[in-house]
Amino acid sequence: MALQRMFDLTGRVAVVTGAGQGMGAGIARGLAAHGAFVGVNDLFAERAESVAAAIVADGGQAVAVQGDVRDRASVAAALAATVAAGGGPIDILVHNAGIPADGFPVAKFHEHDESAWNRWMDINFTGLLNVVKEVLEPMIERRHGRIIFISSEAGRQGLSMGVSLYGASKAAGVQMCRHLALENARKGVTVNCLALGRMSAEIITDDKFMMPVGRLGSPADVAAACVYLASDEASFVTGQTLGVNGGAYTS
Ligand SMILES: NC(=O)c1ccc[n+]([C@@H]2O[C@H](COP(=O)([O-])OP(=O)(O)OC[C@H]3O[C@@H](n4cnc5c(N)ncnc54)[C@H](O)[C@@H]3O)[C@@H](O)[C@H]2O)c1
Incomplete structure (x- = not known):
């Protein structure tokens, strides 16, 4: 029997x-590198266009689809495109998408106002x-789908650094994914989360930021x-949260 290459998304x-x-740019490139459109x-729009153009220039298939995930109509248009x-x-x-474009306010809960x-x-x-x-109903109809939510270790452990609102919003998504996973387990749709540790798109060598493996995530x-x-x-993997965290949280 021929050896089968795995993880082909063609x-x-x-x-x-x-x-x-x-x-997100790295995820898009990774999926494209394995054959997905x-x-x-x-x-x-300009950020999306630049990442999509780079994927196409490097031999992949991609399209830029501007949209605000907080807005249902905007999401519908982006996904239709x-x-x-x-x-x-x-x-x-x-x-x-999980960090508001206008910044990441770090503050203890009592220091935040309701806004x-x-x-x-x-x-x-x-x-x-x-x-x-x-996406879910069309996935159920075709009996195939993969849903992945990018969460954070702040969504499953207590931290003192002032990220309670962020962490709780990430945890809500993780719990939603568990329910979605079981609701759709017999329908060919898997639903999983990644809990990221401290990540960087740049190379950072300052030791105080390091994860146990000795570097930040990329x-x-x-x-x-x-x-x-x-x-x-x-x-065969659904309803799980996989830590991509350099050992910062072990489970
Ligand atoms: N960077 C980390 O250390 C770290 C750690 C744990 C979890 N995470 C998670 O990883 C994910 C990506 O983080 P990142 O550091 O790459 O973020 P980033 O801020 O560098 O990039 C996020 C992108 O999302 C876009 N965006 C913001 N609001 C949007 C909206 N409403 N609709 C559509 N797009 C929107 C931004 O324009 C930006 O291009 C997030 O969910 C974050 O919570 C990151």
Whole structure:
């Protein structure tokens, strides 16, 4: 019997939210490198266009699809544009957008006013619901789908650094994914999360930031986990949260 190469995403249509830079750009490149057509979503059109153009220049298939994950109509338009350009329904959804474009306020809960509450839930939880709502029924109809939510270790451990609202919004998505996984376990749709540790798109050597393995995580680390979870070979893995954290949290 011929040896079978694994993790081939040829013919699959993927969409990655918040993929105009950072982890999302790496995820989009990783999926494209394994053969998927990728809708590169971002709030900022120019960011999405630059990542999609680089993928195409490097031999992959991608389209830029501007859209705000917090807004249902905007999400619908971005995903419809991915389907039109990719020539088929979405097989792989990675909800990666999770840090508001106007900054990441770090403060203890008692220091925040109420305006901060929805800021986090809107992008991490409502954003997840918006994108899942668009893709799930077509996935169920075709009995195939892969949904991946990019979460954070701040969503499953207590931290004193002032990220309670962020962490709680990430945890809400993780719990939603567990339910979605079991609701759809017999329908060919898997739903999993990645809990990221401290990551950087740049090389940082300052020791005080290091993860136990001796470095920070990179977009390529996240992309590798997404390629696996998006593959046909991961069909027996659902409802899980995989730590991509350099050993910062062991489970
Ligand atoms: N960087 C880290 O150390 C780290 C750690 C744990 C988890 N994470 C998670 O990884 C994911 C990516 O993080 P990153 O560091 O690459 O972020 P980033 O801020 O570098 O990039 C995120 C992208 O999302 C886009 N975006 C923001 N709001 C959007 C919206 N409403 N709709 C669509 N796109 C939007 C931004 O324009 C930006 O291009 C996030 O979910 C984050 O919570 C990151």
